[in-house]
Amino acid sequence: MLKGDNVNLRMMEKNDIPLTHQWHNNLEVSGLYNGVHQYTQTKAEQHFTEAESDPQNTRHSFLIELKDGTKVGSIGAWKDRSGYYTMGASILPEFRRQGYCxxxxxxxxxxxxxxxxxxRVQALANVDNVGSRKTLQKAGLKEEGVLRKFAFVYGKWCDFVMLSILREEWNHPRVLKLPKN
Ligand SMILES: CC(C)(COP(=O)(O)OP(=O)(O)OC[C@H]1O[C@@H](n2cnc3c(N)ncnc32)[C@H](O)[C@@H]1OP(=O)(O)O)[C@@H](O)C(=O)NCCC(=O)NCCS
Known part of the structure; x- marks a missing residue:
């Protein structure tokens, strides 16, 4: 469990899939991130099992929980062969604008x-996704440029902004509570 001030990140387990799968297929939850794509719970379980048994797997998937255990969203990061991580997150609509993401x-x-x-850690935000861009900037990522017609979302090709944070800019843990000596 990774503990912060108001939220914790808990690694996703197989028995979380029915819930996160429901979130993923809900357009209100995924917003401008996943678009209209739907997939079955069977497929989600298959992906999870394959990733768990793959020694090369670099994906880290967490549930975002409040201190009382309320599940408010999810966040994930996966490593590219070039050696950087890309992350993405979503928060349930009723828990938005409270600093959780x-x-x-x-x-x-x-x-x-x-x-x-x-x-390097990076993220991509639809140019129209003001909430995502602001959230990522608040977390210390810098906008680097626009990828034109990068993804097909809700029936049209959309421009995305690339944001990143480098190790030298991060410098030290900002939220994660570490054990004291
Ligand atoms: C984008 C999203 C993750 C933001 O989550 P959140 O928990 O509401 O974000 P935070 O509360 O931490 O907000 C961080 C900052 O962004 C601002 N913000 C958040 N949503 C906003 C919106 N829709 N419009 C304008 N500003 C917004 C907040 O006001 C805050 O700024 P402030 O501290 O100056 O007030 C959430 O809206 C969401 O799940 N959207 C659908 C999925 C998605 O787009 N994911 C992003 C993929 S990278």
Whole structure:
């Protein structure tokens, strides 16, 4: 469990899939992130099992929980062959605008830089996704440029902004609570 001030990140388990799968297929929850794509729970379980048994798997998937255990969303990061991580997150509509995603994003960044020798963590936001861009900036990522017609979302090709944070900019854990000596 990764503990922050207001939220914790708990690694996703197989028995979380019915819930997260429901969230993924709900357009209100995924917003401008996943678009209209739907998939079956069977497929989600298959992906999970394959990833768990793959020694090369680099995906880290967490549930975002409040201190009382309320599940408010999910966050994930996966490593590219070039050695950087890309992350994405979503928060249930009723829990938005309370700082949960920016804190979860900072926790994830702390975790990735503390657990792996990587130099870069990045994220992509639909140019129209003001909430995502602001959240990522609040967590310390910088906008680098626009990828034109990068993804097909809700029936049209959309531009996406690339954001990143480098190890030298991160510098030290900002939210993750570490054990005291
Ligand atoms: C984008 C999303 C994850 C933000 O989660 P959140 O928990 O509401 O974000 P936070 O509360 O940490 O907000 C961080 C900042 O962004 C601002 N913000 C959040 N949503 C916003 C919106 N829709 N419009 C304008 N500003 C917004 C907040 O006001 C806050 O800024 P402030 O501290 O200056 O007030 C959430 O809206 C969501 O799940 N959207 C659908 C999925 C998605 O788009 N994921 C992003 C993929 S990278």
């Amino acid at each position: 920016s804190e979860a994003t900072m926790l994830m960044i702390d975790y990735l830089f503390l657990s792996d020798i990587i130099e």
